[in-house]
Amino acid sequence: MKIAIYGREFNNTVLPYVQEVFHILEEHQIETLVFENFYQFIADKIALPSTVKRFKNNVELLGQANVLISLGGDGTLLDTLAFVRESGIPVIGINFGRLGFLASVNKDEIRVAINALLNSQFSLDKRSLLRVESENNLFDGENFALNDITIHRRDDSAMMLINAYMNGEFINSYWADGLIIATPTGSTAYSLSCGGPIIYPSSRSFVITPVAPHNLNVRPLVIPDDISLTFEVEARSAKFLVSCDSRTETVDRSVKITLKKAHFDLNLIRLNEESYLTTLRNKLLWGIDTRNY
Numbered sequence: 001m002k003i004a005i006y007g008r009e010f011n012n013t014v015l016p017y018v019q020e021v022f023h024i025l026e027e028h029q030i031e032t033l034v035f036e037n038f039y040q041f042i043a044d045k046i047a048l049p050s051t052v053k054r055f056k057n058n059v060e061l062l063g064q065a066n067v068l069i070s071l072g073g074d075g076t077l078l079d080t081l082a083f084v085r086e087s088g089i090p091v092i093g094i095n096f097g098r099l100g101f102l103a104s105v106n107k108d109e110i111r112v113a114i115n116a117l118l119n120s121q122f123s124l125d126k127r128s129l130l131r132v133e134s135e136n137n138l139f140d141g142e143n144f145a146l147n148d149i150t151i152h153r154r155d156d157s158a159m160m161l162i163n164a165y166m167n168g169e170f171i172n173s174y175w176a177d178g179l180i181i182a183t184p185t186g187s188t189a190y191s192l193s194c195g196g197p198i199i200y201p202s203s204r205s206f207v208i209t210p211v212a213p214h215n216l217n218v219r220p221l222v223i224p225d226d227i228s229l230t231f232e233v234e235a236r237s238a239k240f241l242v243s244c245d246s247r248t249e250t251v252d253r254s255v256k257i258t259l260k261k262a263h264f265d266l267n268l269i270r271l272n273e274e275s276y277l278t279t280l281r282n283k284l285l286w287g288i289d290t291r292n293y
Contacts, residue, residue, distance in 0.1 A: 001030055001117075002064060002066050003066065003067050004033040004035075004065035004069070005071065006070050007076060008079070017110060019046040020110050022046065025049075033053045033061070034054055035054070036054045038071075039054050061087070062087055066089070066090075067089065067091075067092065068092075069093075070092070072095075072103065073103055074097060074103055076097070077103045090268070091266065091269060092105060092268075092269035092271075094107060094113065102146075102268065104274060116271050124267045125201060125267070126202075127185045128261055128262070129144045129146055129261070129262035130181060130183055130206065131260050131263075132149050132242065133260065134258065136252075138257075143244060145183070146183065147183065148191060150243040151181075151231055152177065152242075153178055153235065154237055154239055154241055158237070159214060160233055161235065163231065164229065164231055165229070165230040166223060172218070178210075178211040179231070180209040181208055181209075182206065183225075188283075191209040196209035196220040197220060205224055207221065225261045228258060229258065229260070230258050231258075232256055235253050240253055
C-alpha cells in the first residue's frame with residue numbers, strides 16, 4: 001500500500017501525534033508521500049523516514065497513492081479535494097481540530113485507524129460534490145465543493161437580491177445577506193448554523209439556505225441533485241462574493257452563476273466501527289441532557 005499525507009501548519013502540541021503517524025507507517029514499511037509544503041513545515045520538527053517522497057499537486061499524486069491521510073481538522077480535509085479530484089483516491093482524516101465531522105479519527109486512535117487501513121477494515125462513503133460555472137471561469141479549475149457554495153454580500157455592502165432558477169424555472173427572489181447551496185455533507189456545516197436541515201449523505205439532494213433573509217417566511221429548500229441552479233444578483237454594491245468551500249472570489253454583479261452536481265464523488269473512508277448516525281450523535285450531543293449530570 002502507498003499512503004499520501006496532507007497537512008497544514010499547526011500548533012507544536014500535536015507534533016507527537018504527527019510523529020506517531022510516520023513511526024507507524026515506517027514500522028509497517030509503507031511507502032509514504034508527503035505534500036511538499038507540509039514536508040517543509042515538519043522536516044526539522046520530527047524524525048521522518050529517509051524513504052519519504054513528496055508531491056506538489058494532483059498530477060504528481062495521480063497513480064502514486066492508494067489512500068490519502070489528512071492531518072488536521074475538517075478544513076484541512078476539504079483541502080485534499082484539490083489533490084484527489086476525480087482520481088478516486090480515498091481520504092481519511094485524523095482530527096487535530098475541534099469538531100471533526102469529516103476528520104473523524106481521534107488523535108488518540110491513530111494506531112487503531114492505520115491498522116484498520118492496512119487490513120482493509122473500512123468502507124467507502126461516497127460524497128457528492130457541487131460544481132460552479134460562470135463566464136469568467138471562477139476558481140480556475142478548482143470549481144468544486146464538498147461542503148457548500150455560498151453567494152454572499154461584501155462586508156461593506158447592503159442586503160442583496162438574489163434571483164434563483166432551477167432548470168430555468170424561477171424559484172424565488174431572496175432578499176438576504178446571501179445564499180448557501182449545500183451538499184448533504186455540507187448540511188451539517190454553515191447551512192446548519194443558518195437553520196438548514198441535516199441531510200443524510202446518500203439522499204441525492206442539495207439544500208438552498210438563505211443567510212439572514214429579510215422575509216421570515218423564506219425557509220431552506222431541499223432540491224434533487226440532478227438539476228441545474230442559476231443565480232442572478234442585484235445589489236447596491238458592484239461586487240459580491242462567491243465561496244467554494246474555503247476558497248473565495250470577488251465577482252461582478254453582472255456575472256450569472258450556475259451550479260450543478262460535479263461529475264465525480266469524494267471517497268471518504270469510514271472505519272468499520274463508525275457510522276454517520278453515530279457521528280451525528282457524538283458531535284451534536286444528541287440525547288445529552290444536562291439535568292442528568
